Amino acid sequence: MELKDLGEFQLIERLRQRVPVGEGVQRGIGDDAAVITLPEGHQLLTSTDMLIESIHFRHDWICPEDLGHKAVAVNLSDIAAMGGTPRYLYLGFACPGTTTLEDINAFLKGALEEAARYNVTLVGGDTCRSPGPWIIAVTVEGSTEAGRAIGRDGAQPGDVIMVSGTLGDSAMALHLLQDNRSPAAELLARHHRPTPRVEFGRRLGKAQIARAMIDISDGLAGDLEHILQASQVDGLIEEQSLPVSAAFKYHADQVATWQDLVLFGGEDYELLFTAAPENEAAALALGSELDLPVTRIGVVQDGSGTVSLRNGKGALRPILVSSYDHFCRP
Amino acid sequence: MELKDLGEFQLIERLRQRVPVGEGVQRGIGDDAAVITLPEGHQLLTSTDMLIESIHFRHDWICPEDLGHKAVAVNLSDIAAMGGTPRYLYLGFACPGTTTLEDINAFLKGALEEAARYNVTLVGGDTCRSPGPWIIAVTVEGSTEAGRAIGRDGAQPGDVIMVSGTLGDSAMALHLLQDNRSPAAELLARHHRPTPRVEFGRRLGKAQIARAMIDISDGLAGDLEHILQASQVDGLIEEQSLPVSAAFKYHADQVATWQDLVLFGGEDYELLFTAAPENEAAALALGSELDLPVTRIGVVQDGSGTVSLRNGKGALRPILVSSYDHFCRP
Numbered sequence: 001m002e003l004k005d006l007g008e009f010q011l012i013e014r015l016r017q018r019v020p021v022g023e024g025v026q027r028g029i030g031d032d033a034a035v036i037t038l039p040e041g042h043q044l045l046t047s048t049d050m051l052i053e054s055i056h057f058r059h060d061w062i063c064p065e066d067l068g069h070k071a072v073a074v075n076l077s078d079i080a081a082m083g084g085t086p087r088y089l090y091l092g093f094a095c096p097g098t099t100t101l102e103d104i105n106a107f108l109k110g111a112l113e114e115a116a117r118y119n120v121t122l123v124g125g126d127t128c129r130s131p132g133p134w135i136i137a138v139t140v141e142g143s144t145e146a147g148r149a150i151g152r153d154g155a156q157p158g159d160v161i162m163v164s165g166t167l168g169d170s171a172m173a174l175h176l177l178q179d180n181r182s183p184a185a186e187l188l189a190r191h192h193r194p195t196p197r198v199e200f201g202r203r204l205g206k207a208q209i210a211r212a213m214i215d216i217s218d219g220l221a222g223d224l225e226h227i228l229q230a231s232q233v234d235g236l237i238e239e240q241s242l243p244v245s246a247a248f249k250y251h252a253d254q255v256a257t258w259q260d261l262v263l264f265g266g267e268d269y270e271l272l273f274t275a276a277p278e279n280e281a282a283a284l285a286l287g288s289e290l291d292l293p294v295t296r297i298g299v300v301q302d303g304s305g306t307v308s309l310r311n312g313k314g315a316l317r318p319i320l321v322s323s324y325d326h327f328c329r330p
Numbered sequence: 331m332e333l334k335d336l337g338e339f340q341l342i343e344r345l346r347q348r349v350p351v352g353e354g355v356q357r358g359i360g361d362d363a364a365v366i367t368l369p370e371g372h373q374l375l376t377s378t379d380m381l382i383e384s385i386h387f388r389h390d391w392i393c394p395e396d397l398g399h400k401a402v403a404v405n406l407s408d409i410a411a412m413g414g415t416p417r418y419l420y421l422g423f424a425c426p427g428t429t430t431l432e433d434i435n436a437f438l439k440g441a442l443e444e445a446a447r448y449n450v451t452l453v454g455g456d457t458c459r460s461p462g463p464w465i466i467a468v469t470v471e472g473s474t475e476a477g478r479a480i481g482r483d484g485a486q487p488g489d490v491i492m493v494s495g496t497l498g499d500s501a502m503a504l505h506l507l508q509d510n511r512s513p514a515a516e517l518l519a520r521h522h523r524p525t526p527r528v529e530f531g532r533r534l535g536k537a538q539i540a541r542a543m544i545d546i547s548d549g550l551a552g553d554l555e556h557i558l559q560a561s562q563v564d565g566l567i568e569e570q571s572l573p574v575s576a577a578f579k580y581h582a583d584q585v586a587t588w589q590d591l592v593l594f595g596g597e598d599y600e601l602l603f604t605a606a607p608e609n610e611a612a613a614l615a616l617g618s619e620l621d622l623p624v625t626r627i628g629v630v631q632d633g634s635g636t637v638s639l640r641n642g643k644g645a646l647r648p649i650l651v652s653s654y655d656h657f658c659r660p
Contacts (some may be wrong), residue, residue: 033408033479034375035412035481044471045364052458056458082365120371131384141471147363149356153361157531
């Protein structure tokens, strides 16, 4: 059965029946707009993203179910990076009329599972036909106690720079795929089913541990630069301290540019944050509690937005940031 | 200059400089998520839509500036249809790297002007390259006093059915364009620059005049059916009372199917609502105050979701609804 045999309204009705009623939802799917009651004293956080076939993903590399997971995860990650709690999901979805219901259902299964894992409810969206590529537009709303949202502009000289998880896994998987080689399953999972650090981000915000935070979508150096420029400070990274996974190391032997993947590789969706030195221990403890590696990778210094890297021998070099620019790549 | 020469981050920075700071905005463009403080005691309303080239629009029919206006207007219309006040805009936008900056700027000018007209602030979004079609993903957030949002499910037997403005103008313009004929300027404006009935909707909600409301995007009959089915009632429409414009009448002489355009034509973005009979006068008075025609077109009856039409001779027929289904059309 193809999508065009089912129709838009049937698809929406089927979706509606699968979605549980969420906390704070007065009206969800099926009206002109969702109606939501936020917790008292909370501020609204909203993030929105598009994923487009052949730009952000390829069907021969990612299955529809993983794609559903990932489309939602990258937006949850943005809310986590503000120290917020994600709550509501809006899913816009366009594909050709000849798309099979099987593929659509797998995509929706992935998206709804990812949302449910973090107690996030689908409350709206849009479906339509696409003239070619699959197009996914996701909006996630969350909230945080008033005044507790963590922006990119709060880093101060003397802060430590910390990161969750490991770096470069997703980029290594992509590099190997592009090279027609097969990445370790663990790396492929990091690329296709990234884990948004929702609980870690929320707790960093609630406990006011992080002063500036971002999720790594463009690559460590580029995203650190976003923090440094917004905060008008410099950052010094210790090369030796950058955390990489065992699977990454395994493949690194055969990849000449592996250091670039650590520094510039995107889509890890780890949290990168700065904290006052006296809060470093609390950040590490929180990581332990959540079974998530947390690493101090550098310090914030006086300056105006430059990232520098110090290698094991003490040699210092500025990093030329080349984070992914959608319009400037071929 | 083409978009790929400017780059994504430059484009976002330029946009940021053009956008005024909005009420309630703690963080707007440039962080992982927007941070918003809603008015106390208000509920959040959110609507989201996609517009895709060759599905929703054609560049040879609509200029980029009008497209910007329309993309925002259709979402404002959804908030108006809930009786809410639109407040914040998130704009996702993808186009080929070869798109000229002139076209992008015209599109953004239209979108930002449309938002500004209704005191709506751009606070986030996403830009990326498209493999082909222009893709626009819009999210609008608004609010309403708690408990005052008007859904589709509140219609009651005995209610009058009312509509703002005139019907079929947008569909007539599209029909003539598809037929390689030139519509009157007024009709073309209705198709390319629809006016969301923001103030009328807000006031209908605030004064609790409307019991059920929807904006006409799929066509009168289809959207009325949405209200009737959600409310589990029937609706009887008086054919003679359906409001059409002078420009529509002018073209109707040469269009055999003009009645279908009135009943089934989409994209008028007028408000269709039901009200208790004792509130009909208040609705008409509000229309007069805002210089917006408002017409009583029928009544709600006991039933389970069927639309019927009575012609000038008193003959009654059920209407087979055929509102636009994105997946079922060729």
